[in-house]
Amino acid sequence: MSKLIQIKLENFTAFAYLDQTLSQGVNVLIGVNGTGKTHLLKILYAACSITVGEDAEKGFGQKLRNVFNPYEGRIGRLSRRDSKSANTKIIITRSGGSKIAANFSNHTKSSDAKISGELRWQKEKLISAYIPVKEILAHAPGFLSTVSKREIAFEEIYVDIIKSAFLPKLMGPIDQYRSKLLHALQEAIDGKVIIKGEYFFLKNKQGDLEFTLLSEGVRKLALIWLLIQNGTLLSGSILFWDEPEANLNPALMGKVVEVILELQRQGVQVFLTTHNYVLLKEFDLRKKINDKIQYISLFRDEFDAVSAKSTEDYLSINPNAIAGTFDDIYDQELKRSLAGI
Amino acid sequence: MPIIIEKDIQINLPNYVIVRRFDDESTHCLSHCMKAVDYIIEMADRIVFLEIKDPDNPNATHKDRNKFFKELHSGTIDNNLKTKFRDSFLYEWACGRTTKPIHFWFLIGAENLDSGQLVRRTESLKIQLPINGPGGKPWRNAFVVDCEVMNLSAWNRQLLNFPAKRIST
Numbered sequence: 247m248s249k250l251i252q253i254k255l256e257n258f259t260a261f262a263y264l265d266q267t268l269s270q271g272v273n274v275l276i277g278v279n280g281t282g283k284t285h286l287l288k289i290l291y292a293a294c295s296i297t298v299g300e301d302a303e304k305g306f307g308q309k310l311r312n313v314f315n316p317y318e319g320r321i322g323r324l325s326r327r328d329s330k331s332a333n334t335k336i337i338i339t340r341s342g343g344s345k346i347a348a349n350f351s352n353h354t355k356s357s358d359a360k361i362s363g364e365l366r367w368q369k370e371k372l373i374s375a376y377i378p379v380k381e382i383l384a385h386a387p388g389f390l391s392t393v394s395k396r397e398i399a400f401e402e403i404y405v406d407i408i409k410s411a412f413l414p415k416l417m418g419p420i421d422q423y424r425s426k427l428l429h430a431l432q433e434a435i436d437g438k439v440i441i442k443g444e445y446f447f448l449k450n451k452q453g454d455l456e457f458t459l460l461s462e463g464v465r466k467l468a469l470i471w472l473l474i475q476n477g478t479l480l481s482g483s484i485l486f487w488d489e490p491e492a493n494l495n496p497a498l499m500g501k502v503v504e505v506i507l508e509l510q511r512q513g514v515q516v517f518l519t520t521h522n523y524v525l526l527k528e529f530d531l532r533k534k535i536n537d538k539i540q541y542i543s544l545f546r547d548e549f550d551a552v553s554a555k556s557t558e559d560y561l562s563i564n565p566n567a568i569a570g571t572f573d574d575i576y577d578q579e580l581k582r583s584l585a586g587i
Numbered sequence: 588m589p590i591i592i593e594k595d596i597q598i599n600l601p602n603y604v605i606v607r608r609f610d611d612e613s614t615h616c617l618s619h620c621m622k623a624v625d626y627i628i629e630m631a632d633r634i635v636f637l638e639i640k641d642p643d644n645p646n647a648t649h650k651d652r653n654k655f656f657k658e659l660h661s662g663t664i665d666n667n668l669k670t671k672f673r674d675s676f677l678y679e680w681a682c683g684r685t686t687k688p689i690h691f692w693f694l695i696g697a698e699n700l701d702s703g704q705l706v707r708r709t710e711s712l713k714i715q716l717p718i719n720g721p722g723g724k725p726w727r728n729a730f731v732v733d734c735e736v737m738n739l740s741a742w743n744r745q746l747l748n749f750p751a752k753r754i755s756t
Contacts, residue, residue: 523703527701527703561699569701569702569703572701572702573702575702575706576702576703576705576706576709576741577702577744577745580735580737580745581745583690583735584735586632587630587745587746587748
Protein backbone atom coordinates (compact mmCIF):
# COMPACT_ATOMS: atom_id res chain seq x y z
CA MET A 247 0.00 0.00 0.00
CA SER A 248 1.34 3.42 -0.85
CA LYS A 249 1.67 6.35 1.55
CA LEU A 250 1.33 10.08 1.19
CA ILE A 251 4.80 11.56 0.74
CA GLN A 252 4.38 15.20 -0.22
CA ILE A 253 1.94 18.07 -0.29
CA LYS A 254 2.33 21.33 -2.20
CA LEU A 255 -0.03 24.25 -1.75
CA GLU A 256 -0.26 27.63 -3.39
CA ASN A 257 -2.65 30.27 -2.11
CA PHE A 258 -4.77 27.88 -0.10
CA THR A 259 -6.51 29.45 2.93
CA ALA A 260 -3.67 30.74 5.15
CA PHE A 261 -0.90 29.23 2.99
CA ALA A 262 0.81 31.36 0.33
CA TYR A 263 3.21 28.56 -0.55
CA LEU A 264 3.95 25.25 1.08
CA ASP A 265 6.09 22.35 -0.09
CA GLN A 266 6.10 19.78 2.67
CA THR A 267 7.56 16.30 2.66
CA LEU A 268 5.50 13.89 4.75
CA SER A 269 6.73 11.14 7.02
CA GLN A 270 5.47 7.66 6.22
CA GLY A 271 5.16 7.15 9.98
CA VAL A 272 3.68 9.76 12.32
CA ASN A 273 3.31 13.41 11.33
CA VAL A 274 2.71 15.72 14.31
CA LEU A 275 1.48 19.16 13.33
CA ILE A 276 1.90 21.96 15.82
CA GLY A 277 1.30 25.70 15.64
CA VAL A 278 -0.86 28.37 17.20
CA ASN A 279 -4.53 28.74 16.24
CA GLY A 280 -5.11 29.81 12.65
CA THR A 281 -1.97 28.31 11.14
CA GLY A 282 -3.84 25.73 9.06
CA LYS A 283 -3.11 22.46 10.87
CA THR A 284 -6.65 21.13 10.46
CA HIS A 285 -6.74 22.41 6.87
CA LEU A 286 -3.75 20.24 5.98
CA LEU A 287 -5.40 17.22 7.56
CA LYS A 288 -8.63 17.81 5.67
CA ILE A 289 -6.94 18.21 2.27
CA LEU A 290 -4.97 15.00 2.72
CA TYR A 291 -8.03 13.17 4.01
CA ALA A 292 -10.12 14.29 1.02
CA ALA A 293 -7.46 12.91 -1.31
CA CYS A 294 -7.50 9.54 0.49
CA SER A 295 -11.25 9.36 0.80
CA ILE A 296 -11.93 9.55 -2.94
CA THR A 297 -10.10 6.28 -3.53
CA VAL A 298 -12.81 4.18 -1.86
CA GLY A 299 -16.58 3.72 -1.73
CA GLU A 300 -19.12 6.35 -2.66
CA ASP A 301 -16.57 9.18 -2.37
CA ALA A 302 -14.83 7.79 -5.48
CA GLU A 303 -17.78 9.11 -7.50
CA LYS A 304 -17.66 12.53 -5.86
CA GLY A 305 -14.09 13.16 -6.92
CA PHE A 306 -11.47 15.38 -5.29
CA GLY A 307 -13.12 18.74 -5.99
CA GLN A 308 -16.46 17.84 -4.43
CA LYS A 309 -14.89 16.00 -1.51
CA LEU A 310 -12.66 18.98 -0.75
CA ARG A 311 -15.71 21.21 -0.73
CA ASN A 312 -17.64 18.82 1.51
CA VAL A 313 -14.94 18.39 4.16
CA PHE A 314 -14.40 22.16 4.39
CA ASN A 315 -18.04 23.11 3.95
CA PRO A 316 -17.42 26.69 2.73
CA TYR A 317 -20.25 29.23 2.55
CA GLU A 318 -22.70 28.43 -0.27
CA GLY A 319 -20.51 25.47 -1.19
CA ARG A 320 -18.14 27.74 -3.11
CA ILE A 321 -14.73 26.12 -3.29
CA GLY A 322 -13.28 29.47 -4.34
CA ARG A 323 -13.70 30.59 -0.73
CA LEU A 324 -10.80 28.25 0.12
CA SER A 325 -8.42 30.44 -1.89
CA ARG A 326 -6.08 32.59 0.13
CA ARG A 327 -7.80 35.88 0.87
CA ASP A 328 -5.66 38.52 -0.73
CA SER A 329 -6.34 41.85 -2.34
CA LYS A 330 -5.66 40.36 -5.77
CA SER A 331 -7.16 37.38 -7.58
CA ALA A 332 -5.66 34.21 -6.21
CA ASN A 333 -4.95 31.06 -8.19
CA THR A 334 -4.96 28.12 -5.85
CA LYS A 335 -3.06 24.90 -6.42
CA ILE A 336 -2.98 21.69 -4.44
CA ILE A 337 -0.68 18.83 -5.41
CA ILE A 338 -0.42 15.65 -3.36
CA THR A 339 2.07 12.91 -4.14
CA ARG A 340 2.11 9.37 -2.87
CA SER A 341 4.86 6.78 -2.84
CA GLY A 342 4.89 5.12 -6.24
CA GLY A 343 4.71 8.53 -7.87
CA SER A 344 1.02 9.09 -8.53
CA LYS A 345 -0.16 12.64 -7.97
CA ILE A 346 -3.46 14.38 -7.70
CA ALA A 347 -3.83 18.08 -8.28
CA ALA A 348 -6.59 20.65 -7.88
CA ASN A 349 -6.61 24.12 -9.38
CA PHE A 350 -9.15 26.84 -8.73
CA SER A 351 -9.34 30.53 -8.04
CA ASN A 352 -11.18 32.71 -5.58
CA HIS A 353 -13.79 33.21 -8.32
CA THR A 354 -14.53 29.49 -8.66
CA LYS A 355 -18.06 28.61 -7.69
CA SER A 356 -19.49 25.31 -6.51
CA SER A 357 -16.94 22.46 -6.63
CA ASP A 358 -15.74 23.25 -10.17
CA ALA A 359 -12.06 22.89 -9.43
CA LYS A 360 -9.87 21.61 -12.25
CA ILE A 361 -8.64 18.23 -11.13
CA SER A 362 -5.82 16.28 -12.72
CA GLY A 363 -4.36 12.83 -12.07
CA GLU A 364 -7.57 11.56 -10.48
CA LEU A 365 -8.01 8.39 -12.52
CA ARG A 366 -4.52 7.05 -11.79
CA TRP A 367 -4.80 8.23 -8.17
CA GLN A 368 -7.98 6.27 -7.63
CA LYS A 369 -6.54 3.02 -9.00
CA GLU A 370 -5.03 2.18 -5.62
CA LYS A 371 -7.16 2.43 -2.50
CA LEU A 372 -6.11 4.48 0.51
CA ILE A 373 -8.27 3.43 3.45
CA SER A 374 -8.42 6.28 5.94
CA ALA A 375 -10.26 7.65 8.93
CA TYR A 376 -10.54 11.24 10.13
CA ILE A 377 -11.26 11.80 13.80
CA PRO A 378 -12.48 15.37 14.33
CA VAL A 379 -11.95 17.42 17.50
CA LYS A 380 -15.61 17.19 18.45
CA GLU A 381 -16.80 13.73 19.41
CA ILE A 382 -19.83 12.71 17.34
CA LEU A 383 -20.63 9.05 18.03
CA ALA A 384 -22.91 9.93 20.94
CA HIS A 385 -25.03 11.90 18.47
CA ALA A 386 -25.06 9.17 15.81
CA PRO A 387 -28.71 8.08 16.22
CA GLY A 388 -30.63 9.76 13.42
CA PHE A 389 -27.59 11.72 12.24
CA LEU A 390 -26.97 9.82 9.02
CA SER A 391 -30.64 9.74 8.00
CA THR A 392 -30.93 13.48 8.73
CA VAL A 393 -27.84 14.23 6.66
CA SER A 394 -29.21 12.21 3.74
CA LYS A 395 -32.47 14.19 3.71
CA ARG A 396 -31.54 17.67 4.84
CA GLU A 397 -28.73 20.14 4.25
CA ILE A 398 -27.08 20.59 7.61
CA ALA A 399 -24.02 22.63 8.46
CA PHE A 400 -21.75 19.75 9.38
CA GLU A 401 -18.51 19.11 7.59
CA GLU A 402 -18.56 15.73 5.89
CA ILE A 403 -15.80 14.40 8.16
CA TYR A 404 -18.49 13.87 10.83
CA VAL A 405 -20.66 11.79 8.51
CA ASP A 406 -17.66 9.79 7.36
CA ILE A 407 -16.42 8.90 10.82
CA ILE A 408 -19.84 7.70 11.92
CA LYS A 409 -20.04 5.51 8.82
CA SER A 410 -16.57 4.11 9.57
CA ALA A 411 -17.56 3.39 13.16
CA PHE A 412 -20.66 1.50 12.02
CA LEU A 413 -18.63 -0.90 9.86
CA PRO A 414 -19.00 -4.44 11.19
CA LYS A 415 -16.17 -6.33 12.83
CA LEU A 416 -13.50 -7.57 10.44
CA MET A 417 -13.89 -11.23 9.57
CA GLY A 418 -11.34 -13.82 10.62
CA PRO A 419 -9.14 -14.19 13.67
CA ILE A 420 -7.69 -11.06 15.26
CA ASP A 421 -3.92 -10.97 14.81
CA GLN A 422 -1.53 -10.48 17.70
CA TYR A 423 -0.89 -6.78 17.21
CA ARG A 424 -4.56 -5.85 16.92
CA SER A 425 -5.34 -7.97 19.93
CA LYS A 426 -2.62 -6.17 21.94
CA LEU A 427 -3.93 -2.75 20.91
CA LEU A 428 -7.55 -3.65 21.59
CA HIS A 429 -6.65 -4.92 25.05
CA ALA A 430 -4.66 -1.76 25.86
CA LEU A 431 -7.64 0.36 24.83
CA GLN A 432 -10.11 -1.83 26.71
CA GLU A 433 -8.04 -1.27 29.82
CA ALA A 434 -8.14 2.51 29.26
CA ILE A 435 -11.88 2.69 28.62
CA ASP A 436 -12.76 -0.12 31.01
CA GLY A 437 -14.86 -2.13 28.57
CA LYS A 438 -15.69 -2.94 24.96
CA VAL A 439 -17.89 -1.10 22.49
CA ILE A 440 -21.08 -2.65 21.19
CA ILE A 441 -23.57 -1.27 18.68
CA LYS A 442 -27.34 -1.65 18.91
CA GLY A 443 -29.07 -0.17 15.90
CA GLU A 444 -27.69 3.35 15.65
CA TYR A 445 -26.63 3.49 19.31
CA PHE A 446 -23.15 2.91 20.67
CA PHE A 447 -22.66 1.44 24.15
CA LEU A 448 -19.69 0.71 26.37
CA LYS A 449 -20.11 -2.78 27.72
CA ASN A 450 -18.45 -3.44 31.06
CA LYS A 451 -19.22 -4.93 34.46
CA GLN A 452 -21.73 -2.13 35.13
CA GLY A 453 -23.75 -3.20 32.08
CA ASP A 454 -24.23 -1.41 28.76
CA LEU A 455 -23.52 2.29 29.14
CA GLU A 456 -24.84 4.53 26.37
CA PHE A 457 -22.24 6.90 24.95
CA THR A 458 -24.09 9.97 26.20
CA LEU A 459 -23.20 8.85 29.74
CA LEU A 460 -19.49 8.64 28.99
CA SER A 461 -16.89 11.38 28.98
CA GLU A 462 -15.85 12.68 25.56
CA GLY A 463 -12.31 11.44 26.15
CA VAL A 464 -13.49 7.88 26.71
CA ARG A 465 -15.76 8.08 23.65
CA LYS A 466 -12.77 9.03 21.50
CA LEU A 467 -10.72 6.10 22.72
CA ALA A 468 -13.75 3.89 22.14
CA LEU A 469 -13.84 5.13 18.56
CA ILE A 470 -10.21 4.11 18.03
CA TRP A 471 -11.11 0.70 19.49
CA LEU A 472 -13.91 0.36 16.92
CA LEU A 473 -11.70 1.42 14.02
CA ILE A 474 -9.08 -1.16 14.95
CA GLN A 475 -11.67 -3.85 15.57
CA ASN A 476 -13.45 -3.31 12.25
CA GLY A 477 -10.21 -3.18 10.28
CA THR A 478 -10.34 0.49 9.24
CA LEU A 479 -6.95 0.95 10.86
CA LEU A 480 -4.80 -1.76 9.34
CA SER A 481 -1.36 -1.75 7.77
CA GLY A 482 -1.47 0.61 4.80
CA SER A 483 -4.32 2.73 6.07
CA ILE A 484 -4.08 6.35 7.15
CA LEU A 485 -5.29 7.91 10.38
CA PHE A 486 -6.03 11.63 10.63
CA TRP A 487 -6.62 12.72 14.23
CA ASP A 488 -7.36 16.34 15.03
CA GLU A 489 -6.24 17.18 18.60
CA PRO A 490 -6.26 13.72 20.24
CA GLU A 491 -5.86 15.48 23.58
CA ALA A 492 -9.26 17.22 23.42
CA ASN A 493 -11.31 16.28 26.49
CA LEU A 494 -8.78 13.62 27.46
CA ASN A 495 -7.40 13.29 30.96
CA PRO A 496 -3.61 13.94 30.75
CA ALA A 497 -3.06 10.64 32.55
CA LEU A 498 -4.41 8.85 29.46
CA MET A 499 -2.15 10.73 27.08
CA GLY A 500 0.68 8.21 27.35
CA LYS A 501 -1.66 5.39 26.41
CA VAL A 502 -2.95 7.31 23.38
CA VAL A 503 0.60 7.99 22.21
CA GLU A 504 1.52 4.33 22.70
CA VAL A 505 -1.47 3.30 20.57
CA ILE A 506 -0.50 5.79 17.84
CA LEU A 507 3.12 4.60 17.86
CA GLU A 508 2.01 0.97 17.72
CA LEU A 509 -0.29 1.70 14.77
CA GLN A 510 2.65 3.34 13.02
CA ARG A 511 4.84 0.31 13.73
CA GLN A 512 2.21 -1.83 12.04
CA GLY A 513 2.25 0.33 8.90
CA VAL A 514 -0.50 2.88 9.56
CA GLN A 515 0.48 6.38 8.45
CA VAL A 516 -0.66 8.96 10.99
CA PHE A 517 -1.34 12.68 10.82
CA LEU A 518 -2.29 14.49 14.00
CA THR A 519 -2.50 18.03 15.28
CA THR A 520 -1.87 19.05 18.85
CA HIS A 521 -1.69 22.00 21.21
CA ASN A 522 -0.71 19.83 24.12
CA TYR A 523 2.68 19.69 25.82
CA VAL A 524 2.05 16.33 27.49
CA LEU A 525 1.08 14.65 24.22
CA LEU A 526 4.09 16.10 22.42
CA LYS A 527 6.48 15.15 25.21
CA GLU A 528 5.05 11.63 25.39
CA PHE A 529 6.08 11.12 21.76
CA ASP A 530 9.60 12.17 22.63
CA LEU A 531 9.73 9.90 25.68
CA ARG A 532 8.08 6.81 24.17
CA LYS A 533 9.66 6.93 20.71
CA LYS A 534 11.81 3.90 19.91
CA ILE A 535 14.80 3.97 17.61
CA ASN A 536 12.97 2.67 14.53
CA ASP A 537 9.85 4.80 15.00
CA LYS A 538 9.33 7.42 12.32
CA ILE A 539 8.05 10.70 13.74
CA GLN A 540 8.13 14.03 11.99
CA TYR A 541 7.18 17.22 13.81
CA ILE A 542 5.82 19.88 11.45
CA SER A 543 5.74 23.34 12.96
CA LEU A 544 3.41 25.80 11.25
CA PHE A 545 3.87 29.51 11.84
CA ARG A 546 3.09 32.84 10.23
CA ASP A 547 5.98 34.54 8.43
CA GLU A 548 6.62 38.26 8.08
CA PHE A 549 4.01 38.48 5.29
CA ASP A 550 1.39 36.83 7.53
CA ALA A 551 1.42 33.70 5.36
CA VAL A 552 1.81 30.33 6.98
CA SER A 553 5.14 28.58 6.58
CA ALA A 554 6.36 25.24 7.88
CA LYS A 555 9.53 23.82 9.35
CA SER A 556 9.90 20.14 10.05
CA THR A 557 12.25 18.00 12.07
CA GLU A 558 12.50 14.48 13.42
CA ASP A 559 14.16 15.70 16.62
CA TYR A 560 11.84 16.87 19.39
CA LEU A 561 14.33 19.38 20.77
CA SER A 562 14.82 20.89 17.31
CA ILE A 563 11.16 21.85 16.83
CA ASN A 564 11.34 25.51 15.93
CA PRO A 565 9.22 27.47 16.48
CA ASN A 566 7.59 25.33 19.14
CA ALA A 567 4.33 27.08 20.02
CA ILE A 568 3.60 24.60 22.80
CA ALA A 569 6.98 24.71 24.55
CA GLY A 570 6.98 28.47 23.99
CA THR A 571 3.91 28.74 26.17
CA PHE A 572 5.66 26.79 28.92
CA ASP A 573 8.70 29.04 28.54
CA ASP A 574 6.42 32.03 29.17
CA ILE A 575 4.87 30.41 32.23
CA TYR A 576 8.27 29.40 33.59
CA ASP A 577 9.72 32.86 33.03
CA GLN A 578 6.73 34.41 34.81
CA GLU A 579 7.34 32.01 37.68
CA LEU A 580 11.01 32.99 37.85
CA LYS A 581 10.27 36.70 37.57
CA ARG A 582 7.82 36.54 40.48
CA SER A 583 10.38 34.85 42.69
CA LEU A 584 13.48 36.70 41.55
CA ALA A 585 11.97 40.19 41.41
CA GLY A 586 14.34 42.90 42.52
CA ILE A 587 17.57 41.01 41.91
CA MET B 588 34.36 39.93 42.04
CA PRO B 589 33.17 36.85 43.97
CA ILE B 590 33.19 33.66 41.91
CA ILE B 591 31.57 30.30 42.49
CA ILE B 592 33.11 27.27 40.81
CA GLU B 593 31.20 24.03 41.22
CA LYS B 594 32.22 21.08 39.08
CA ASP B 595 32.12 22.43 35.48
CA ILE B 596 30.02 25.50 36.28
CA GLN B 597 31.30 28.97 37.03
CA ILE B 598 29.13 31.81 38.34
CA ASN B 599 30.41 35.37 38.49
CA LEU B 600 28.69 37.27 41.26
CA PRO B 601 28.34 41.04 41.60
CA ASN B 602 30.44 42.84 44.21
CA TYR B 603 27.39 43.75 46.27
CA VAL B 604 26.86 40.17 47.46
CA ILE B 605 28.71 38.11 50.03
CA VAL B 606 29.11 34.44 49.26
CA ARG B 607 30.48 31.61 51.34
CA ARG B 608 30.86 27.93 50.63
CA PHE B 609 28.60 26.29 53.18
CA ASP B 610 29.02 22.61 52.37
CA ASP B 611 32.61 22.61 53.58
CA GLU B 612 33.55 20.23 56.36
CA SER B 613 36.37 22.43 57.65
CA THR B 614 34.01 25.31 58.42
CA HIS B 615 30.69 23.51 58.81
CA CYS B 616 32.03 20.96 61.30
CA LEU B 617 28.66 19.22 61.72
CA SER B 618 28.36 17.30 58.47
CA HIS B 619 28.17 14.03 60.42
CA CYS B 620 24.69 15.04 61.61
CA MET B 621 23.48 17.93 59.45
CA LYS B 622 23.26 18.20 55.69
CA ALA B 623 24.25 21.42 53.95
CA VAL B 624 23.45 23.35 50.78
CA ASP B 625 26.48 24.17 48.64
CA TYR B 626 26.58 27.98 49.02
CA ILE B 627 24.96 30.80 50.95
CA ILE B 628 24.75 34.15 49.20
CA GLU B 629 23.82 37.25 51.16
CA MET B 630 22.29 40.25 49.39
CA ALA B 631 20.89 43.53 50.71
CA ASP B 632 17.32 42.26 50.93
CA ARG B 633 17.60 38.46 51.07
CA ILE B 634 19.71 35.42 51.71
CA VAL B 635 19.93 32.73 49.03
CA PHE B 636 20.68 29.10 49.77
CA LEU B 637 22.17 27.67 46.58
CA GLU B 638 22.47 24.02 45.62
CA ILE B 639 24.19 23.05 42.39
CA LYS B 640 24.13 19.75 40.50
CA ASP B 641 25.94 19.32 37.22
CA PRO B 642 24.92 16.21 35.29
CA ASP B 643 26.16 17.74 32.01
CA ASN B 644 29.65 17.96 33.48
CA PRO B 645 31.83 16.18 30.90
CA ASN B 646 33.59 14.36 33.75
CA ALA B 647 30.33 12.96 35.16
CA THR B 648 29.95 9.23 34.67
CA HIS B 649 27.07 7.81 32.67
CA LYS B 650 25.94 5.95 35.77
CA ASP B 651 25.90 9.09 37.96
CA ARG B 652 24.08 11.07 35.27
CA ASN B 653 21.40 8.40 34.94
CA LYS B 654 21.02 8.18 38.71
CA PHE B 655 20.58 11.94 38.96
CA PHE B 656 17.88 12.14 36.27
CA LYS B 657 16.07 9.16 37.73
CA GLU B 658 15.93 10.91 41.11
CA LEU B 659 15.01 14.23 39.52
CA HIS B 660 12.15 12.96 37.36
CA SER B 661 10.74 10.68 40.03
CA GLY B 662 10.79 13.57 42.52
CA THR B 663 12.84 11.61 45.06
CA ILE B 664 15.54 14.27 44.81
CA ASP B 665 13.17 16.60 46.67
CA ASN B 666 13.63 14.57 49.86
CA ASN B 667 17.34 15.21 49.78
CA LEU B 668 16.89 18.87 48.84
CA LYS B 669 14.39 19.61 51.59
CA THR B 670 16.65 18.01 54.21
CA LYS B 671 19.60 20.00 52.96
CA PHE B 672 17.57 23.18 53.08
CA ARG B 673 16.04 22.60 56.51
CA ASP B 674 19.31 21.52 58.12
CA SER B 675 21.05 24.52 56.59
CA PHE B 676 18.31 26.82 57.84
CA LEU B 677 18.46 25.35 61.35
CA TYR B 678 22.23 25.72 61.42
CA GLU B 679 22.10 29.33 60.28
CA TRP B 680 19.18 30.14 62.60
CA ALA B 681 21.06 28.70 65.58
CA CYS B 682 24.05 30.80 64.57
CA GLY B 683 21.82 33.89 64.57
CA ARG B 684 22.31 34.59 60.88
CA THR B 685 18.76 34.19 59.50
CA THR B 686 18.24 37.93 59.54
CA LYS B 687 16.69 38.34 56.09
CA PRO B 688 14.10 36.48 54.00
CA ILE B 689 15.57 33.23 52.72
CA HIS B 690 15.24 31.92 49.16
CA PHE B 691 16.32 28.53 47.85
CA TRP B 692 17.77 28.20 44.36
CA PHE B 693 18.55 24.85 42.79
CA LEU B 694 20.78 25.17 39.71
CA ILE B 695 20.99 22.10 37.46
CA GLY B 696 23.61 21.93 34.74
CA ALA B 697 21.34 20.08 32.30
CA GLU B 698 20.22 21.80 29.14
CA ASN B 699 17.92 18.96 28.09
CA LEU B 700 15.41 20.04 30.75
CA ASP B 701 12.63 22.07 29.18
CA SER B 702 10.46 24.72 30.78
CA GLY B 703 7.61 22.30 31.42
CA GLN B 704 9.88 20.03 33.44
CA LEU B 705 11.50 22.92 35.31
CA VAL B 706 8.11 24.38 36.27
CA ARG B 707 6.99 20.98 37.55
CA ARG B 708 10.17 20.46 39.60
CA THR B 709 9.88 23.97 41.05
CA GLU B 710 6.28 23.38 42.12
CA SER B 711 7.13 20.01 43.60
CA LEU B 712 10.00 21.45 45.64
CA LYS B 713 7.79 24.29 46.91
CA ILE B 714 5.37 21.71 48.27
CA GLN B 715 8.12 19.66 49.88
CA LEU B 716 10.02 22.46 51.63
CA PRO B 717 7.17 23.62 52.24
CA ILE B 718 6.93 27.32 51.39
CA ASN B 719 3.36 27.52 52.77
CA GLY B 720 2.13 26.58 56.22
CA PRO B 721 -0.91 24.52 57.29
CA GLY B 722 -3.95 24.89 55.01
CA GLY B 723 -1.78 26.45 52.32
CA LYS B 724 -1.65 29.68 54.32
CA PRO B 725 1.58 31.69 54.69
CA TRP B 726 3.77 30.87 57.68
CA ARG B 727 3.71 33.48 60.47
CA ASN B 728 7.51 33.28 60.44
CA ALA B 729 8.43 31.98 56.99
CA PHE B 730 11.66 29.99 56.94
CA VAL B 731 11.69 30.04 53.13
CA VAL B 732 10.10 32.73 50.98
CA ASP B 733 10.35 31.00 47.62
CA CYS B 734 12.36 28.51 45.64
CA GLU B 735 13.34 28.06 42.01
CA VAL B 736 14.72 25.19 39.99
CA MET B 737 16.76 26.47 37.05
CA ASN B 738 19.13 25.23 34.40
CA LEU B 739 21.92 27.42 33.03
CA SER B 740 19.74 28.94 30.27
CA ALA B 741 16.98 29.92 32.67
CA TRP B 742 19.51 31.22 35.20
CA ASN B 743 21.22 33.46 32.65
CA ARG B 744 17.89 34.67 31.27
CA GLN B 745 16.74 35.92 34.66
CA LEU B 746 19.89 36.62 36.68
CA LEU B 747 21.71 39.01 34.39
CA ASN B 748 24.05 40.19 37.15
CA PHE B 749 25.02 36.62 38.04
CA PRO B 750 26.28 35.20 34.72
CA ALA B 751 26.85 31.47 34.82
CA LYS B 752 28.76 29.42 32.28
CA ARG B 753 30.11 26.00 31.58
CA ILE B 754 33.88 26.09 32.10
CA SER B 755 34.76 23.40 29.57
CA THR B 756 33.15 25.18 26.60
